[in-house]
Amino acid sequence: MVLEATMIVVDNSEASRNGDYLPNRFSAQSEAVSLVFNAKTSSNPESAVGLMSMAGTGPTVLTTPTTNFGTLLSGLHDTKIKGHVRLGTAISVAMLALKHRANKSQRQRIVVLICSELDQKFGDKNDTDKELIKLAKKCKKNNVSVDFVAFGDALESNTKSILERFIEAVGGSSGEGNHLAVIPPGPGLLSDSLITTPIVSVSGDVGQGSSGMEGVETGGAGGAGGFEFGVDPSADPELAMALRMSMEEEQNRLERERRAREEQERQNADRMETITEEGQGQQSANGEGQDGDASKQPRVEEDKQD
Template sequence: MPLEATMICVDNSEASRNGDYLPTRFQAQSEAVSLIFNAKTQANPESAVGLLSMAGTSPQVLNTPTTNFGAVLAGLHETKIKGSIRLGTAISVAMLALKHRANKSQRQRVIVLTCSEIDSKDGNDSEKELIKLAKKCKKNNVSVDFVAFGDATGSETRDVLEKFVEAVGGSGSNEGNYLAVIPPGPGLLSDSLVTTPIVNSGAPQEGGMEGVESTGGAGQNNFEFGIDPATDPELAMALRMSMEEEQNRLERERRQREESGQNGERMETITEEGGSSANDSKQPRVEDDKSDGKS
């Protein structure tokens, strides 16, 4: 499995408050970050994953590539929901973070999770500038994957992302540059993402294609995870177990969030009856920044 340093760019814009992906777009990304981190580090224990937010005053590196999952969770916890994404600037900052990675033998990869339309009025996000950036990524051996969902599935944004992937790819190597387009559905974003080459980097692609589109998690062949169990039963079993563990973990987290929410409502009722504020001792969390926007 490849040894990689990966920077995950998360969309923390106002668009991420939308609840068309469960439980919200931002929280769906948080679960996807967990899935990607586990997939990368389980594939190769020396691989590292960093985190970058794309909206707000400017893109911000929350974590440089690390093997410490707790640090990545802390970065997600500190992320504020505001403003609009700056896609081109974010990818450039991610490239800089990868350039200064501790282990120079790690391949460089940027994974962009975006639910926003591209703002062509931003000079760095015009189609011309993004294509120029894609060619720079290729020159510096930086692979780029996109997970487009929400507003990013619109034809204009999707076309630009497809052109970016085409410009950054073309080498014919196994490192791959992929675009996964995931529309809203009853399942989780991470469930759709798990069978794509972005998570399952060993999945073979038809016709040697370097870009692949996922429209809800379907692979490019009829095998689960894109792996033929007859040719590699150990890998197929490992991927299946990893997916089951991830689904169980996400289910536990959802139940904990539901229980915490119910307990919070009970406590709020009690303290209101007692005449004190329910927010006096409440610690700031990512969810607090989405108070009115959460569906």
């Protein structure tokens, strides 16, 4: 199981108000944040997930990596929708947040949810193709994996191609791959399509190539073969999610039973040790008492001499 510290970067720009993804783009991201958090922490309970926004007055760290989902929800609740995205700056800030993670043994990963078009008249100097490629190489040097979930206006050819080149540049330096999930509008939720991608796949082997770009593009009815439960999650995402939740609940139940069994065995061992010690103490006391009584009784030879 991979031990990771993940920073999820949400797009809180004006474009996130659009309702082409149910119920709107920002709310769709909230569902995706929940899915990514559950996937990361289910894979390894010691993994941590943080949250930040990349629009408004500037990229803002809402929550440093944590295992408390309530903290992430609080961060989402406090997020204001305004302004335009600053993708390059946001990734740089996320890298800095991961650098100061509490557990240095955690691998570093950034998951960017982007629904805005990268346009120089709206963005900043760090959002040019040249600067983003330079940033991708910096991520590779520092062993930071990057995943993009592109939807909405990010599906525009120019933005999509920039993200593809970023993924190619960052490569697979961390050993876990880097992925671009392209999700067009569809009748289902954003999270329903996202569950079919390696970004939230527990096994991490769904359509993963050298840079994690093969077989990741999906749609509202797209599919990913070889799902662990033998069910196509794109055809029936609710069943796939229910099966996964059922598996996790069963694992948790077995873990609780194992712990209870170990605790019971430990208590039984302590009880047997206590009984043994009491028995030895009683035998010792009885032995001393018998020796004392014997010393008080006259010996036969002494009686005859008298």
